Amino acid sequence: MYGSLGEIVSRIVENTDLEKTKVENMIKEKESEFSGLISPEGAAHIIAKELGLNLLQRMPKDLKVENILSGMNTVNMTGKVLRIFEPREFEKNGKKGKVVNLILADETGQIRMSLWNEQVKAVEEGQLEQGKVIEIINGYTKDDGMGGCELRLGRSGQLKLSDKDIKVQSGAVHSMKIRDLSPGANAEVRGAMVQFFESNPFYYVCPKCENRVTEGKCEEHGEVKPKPVLVISGIIDDGYGNIRVVFFREQAEKVLGMDTKKAYKITEEGKDLKPLRENLEERLGLEFRLRGRAKVNKFFERLELVANQIEEIDPEKEAKAILNNLKEKN
Ligand SMILES: [Zn+2]
Structure with missing residues (x-):
């Protein structure tokens, strides 16, 4: 807050190209305009306002x-x-x-x-x-x-x-064919997982702030007991095209059909990944509807989708929904 007269004056000088003496004169004029009914500080506030300065609020405006x-x-x-x-x-x-x-x-x-x-x-x-x-x-x-x-x-x-x-902007999340995805697009695609990559499905974060830890240390909290988080990537194909897709956390759990705790347990705390890979193999061919953002992976120089919502498609349920829809139309 800029309370004192001196502070207000210097704020005005800082933010305009007016000289200090000029500002002080403007304040005096304003005071006399109000026949001494307002304090010099009050007058200074009015001047600042007239100049478009907001002294009470220093907040930057809303970001998009x-x-x-x-x-x-x-x-x-x-x-x-x-x-x-x-x-x-x-x-x-x-x-x-x-x-x-x-x-x-x-x-x-x-x-x-x-x-x-x-x-x-x-x-x-x-x-x-x-x-x-x-x-x-x-x-x-x-x-x-x-x-x-x-x-x-x-x-x-x-x-x-x-x-x-x-x-x-939810209207911008269009249901799209994979081949039509372009960088930056928020899109919904539907397809089958046709491949899972063998990269390590675990990375570790600080249990306090969820930031990645390196060598058991968090930048902010020092030595912590790292918490495992899942990341799974693979290829989804919709019959018209395919794309590499990355699933983190809850999304990875849904693809895997298993929560992180269990995944960590069956792999003996990430040391034996075989049981998890076998599980993923069983998940091959399953259909998912997923929302994500298409972006260019700079390392591979190709487009990939980072999933932020995913839902397994139950073919039976889908068929019933389509039938019901037809009935309603007839
Ligand atoms: Zn931390």
Whole structure:
């Protein structure tokens, strides 16, 4: 806050090309205009306002999702809650913690947000629901380790319900043929997994902040007990074309048909991957509907899809749905 007269004057000088004496004179004139009814500070505030400076608020304006990058310290944005995942509990150093992930969207795209511990209450107590528009004040972003970024609320962060009407870009998630995908497209494709790659399906994150750990150490929390997280990649084919697709975390669990805990257990904590590979082999040929973002893998110089939503297709259910649809039409 810029309270004192001196501070306000220097703020005005900093942000305009007016000289200090000129600003002081303008303030005096304003005071006399109000016949001494306002203080010099009050007059200075009015001058600042007339010059288009907002002294009370130093906040940068709202960002759009398409302009949010990882590593930003101050992110203010307004978005619609497209999806809320199940809150998860975890334990660290004997203390219980909670985390919940959300997908927020605006006119320009979608972003994942995570709320931690006390912040999860908003979801549990029902203030925060799917479809609501929320305002994020003083958020920050982190690399999510999946080629994107994740929004979080810091200590000074705030989350408020907003009555703004937001046109979400969900219309931009088109159901597409794989051969029509282009870089940056948010798309839904449907196809069968025709191959899984043999790369290591586990990577390790810090149990406190979920950042990747290197040699058992988190940049922020030092030595921690690394938590295994799943990453699975393979090729999906829709009969018209195919593409490499990468599944992280919950998405990888769905492809595998098994949660991370179990996968870690059957592989003897990641030491013997054979049982997991056998499991994946059994999953070959299964059909999935998945949403993701197409991007160029710089290493391989080819397009790949990073899945952010995936659903196994039950052929029987699908057939019934089609039949029902036909009945309704007739
Ligand atoms: Zn950490």
